[in-house]
Amino acid sequence: MSLRPASLADAGAIARLHRLTMQVSQPYLPELHTPQEDLRFFSERLLPECDTRVAEAGGMIAGYVAFKPGWVMHLYVHPDHQGVGIGPMLLAKALEDGTPRQLWTFQQNTRARRFYETRDFKLVRLTDGADNEEKTPDALYAWEG
Numbered sequence: 001m002s003l004r005p006a007s008l009a010d011a012g013a014i015a016r017l018h019r020l021t022m023q024v025s026q027p028y029l030p031e032l033h034t035p036q037e038d039l040r041f042f043s044e045r046l047l048p049e050c051d052t053r054v055a056e057a058g059g060m061i062a063g064y065v066a067f068k069p070g071w072v073m074h075l076y077v078h079p080d081h082q083g084v085g086i087g088p089m090l091l092a093k094a095l096e097d098g099t100p101r102q103l104w105t106f107q108q109n110t111r112a113r114r115f116y117e118t119r120d121f122k123l124v125r126l127t128d129g130a131d132n133e134e135k136t137p138d139a140l141y142a143w144e145g
Contacts, residue, residue: 003089006052006064011043013061014054017078018042024079028108029134046074053093055086065090072103087115100145107137116141 006014015038022029050066050073063077063086072094077086095101105112107126121141129136
């Protein structure tokens with residue numbers, strides 16, 4: 001397994017991984033975007049605006065993390081590669097500078113919540129989801145650094 005900076009050429013693979021992981025790991029979420037919209041988001045917004053790293057296993061992207069000052073924006077691991085250490089490796093990369101970070105996750109995503117809580121993220125607030133695109137209750141977490 002290796003970790004490297006993502007490039008714009010990775011946008012399609014990251015978008016596909018993201019979509020699949022959302023469908024498998026968070027089936028309670030509504031599907032709001034088309035695959036083409038996903039690709040546009042990753043190509044035009046996420047990759048240009050965030051430091052994004054990909055984990056590769058067997059020559060394929062198995063997970064990714066996108067972060068910027070103060071925030072972990074995304075951390076997704078392909079369902080076939082969950083539970084083997086990719087998530088902790090990606091999160092460690094996002095936190096390696098030691099500065100405080102926050103992140104959002106959905107309240108129903110108990111696996112993600114446990115993952116962050118066991119890595120010293122503290123629950124800051126629960127919401128009813130009115131302010132997120134999915135209109136699904138979410139949770140804000142913070143890591144003090």
